[in-house]
Amino acid sequence: MGGEVKVFGAFPSPYCFRIEWALKHKGIAYEYVKEDLRNKSPLLLEYNPVYTKVPVLLHDGNPVSESLVILEYIDETWKENPILPEDPYERAMARFWANFAEEKCSASIRTAFFSQGKEREQALESSLAELQILDAELKGKKFFGGDTIGFVDLVAGWIPHWLPVMEEVTGIKLLDASRFPSLDAWAKNFKEVPAIKENSPPHDPMTSYFHGIWTNMVSSATNK
Numbered sequence: 001m002g003g004e005v006k007v008f009g010a011f012p013s014p015y016c017f018r019i020e021w022a023l024k025h026k027g028i029a030y031e032y033v034k035e036d037l038r039n040k041s042p043l044l045l046e047y048n049p050v051y052t053k054v055p056v057l058l059h060d061g062n063p064v065s066e067s068l069v070i071l072e073y074i075d076e077t078w079k080e081n082p083i084l085p086e087d088p089y090e091r092a093m094a095r096f097w098a099n100f101a102e103e104k105c106s107a108s109i110r111t112a113f114f115s116q117g118k119e120r121e122q123a124l125e126s127s128l129a130e131l132q133i134l135d136a137e138l139k140g141k142k143f144f145g146g147d148t149i150g151f152v153d154l155v156a157g158w159i160p161h162w163l164p165v166m167e168e169v170t171g172i173k174l175l176d177a178s179r180f181p182s183l184d185a186w187a188k189n190f191k192e193v194p195a196i197k198e199n200s201p202p203h204d205p206m207t208s209y210f211h212g213i214w215t216n217m218v219s220s221a222t223n224k
Helices: 014-026 042-047 067-077 088-113 117-138 151-155 158-170 181-192 203-222
Strands: 005-009 031-034 056-059 062-065
Touching: 005 014, 005 042, 014 067, 014 151, 014 158, 042 056, 056 067, 062 067, 067 088, 067 151, 088 117, 088 151, 088 158, 117 181, 158 181, 158 203
Parallel strands: 005 031
Antiparallel strands: 005 056, 056 062
8 A cells, every 4th residue: 555654753752763663664665754842843733633742654644643553553554564463362462562561661661760769669670570571471582473573572662772771871770681581682683673773763862862851850859
């Protein structure tokens, strides 16, 4: 299926990168429209009036928002190089693990990095337990779905790219290769996939971005 494809996104959102990765994986040409989230464009507000955020996929003038919904739309629209399994049970399991990585694991890790005191301690404990679950799920597999990247890998793609940067900025180490060998091997494999490697978020701008957030958080906590 053809038609004009645009992605409305903003740096350094992992939600936007996963949409680009999916399109690159499928070989779909698209135009990237950079948004300033401090001064959102009229088009973004028009195409996503409910959440007014990125990413938004525009296909033949029809907008689709929310990254997991967009990934499924991409997979259903362009059949080559599928990212979701055909088998109904396997599709359900892919959605389950994607939701776990997105809602459970990501939330705990954000809290672990950007909180203080007891809240941080509890979040660190939860983060390590959830990373252990992902590690166990990956045991004996190259990717979550087997030999090629799929839905879960794209959703969890923030782990190989964003997590190390946040570790570097905060000094908090979570992704330890000796503790999570399968997850560490998966992260290395994922980063070497051509569609990912050629479209990886740049390290230095990401570091600067998160360093700014971290500095502001520490400053706010000190001034309380």
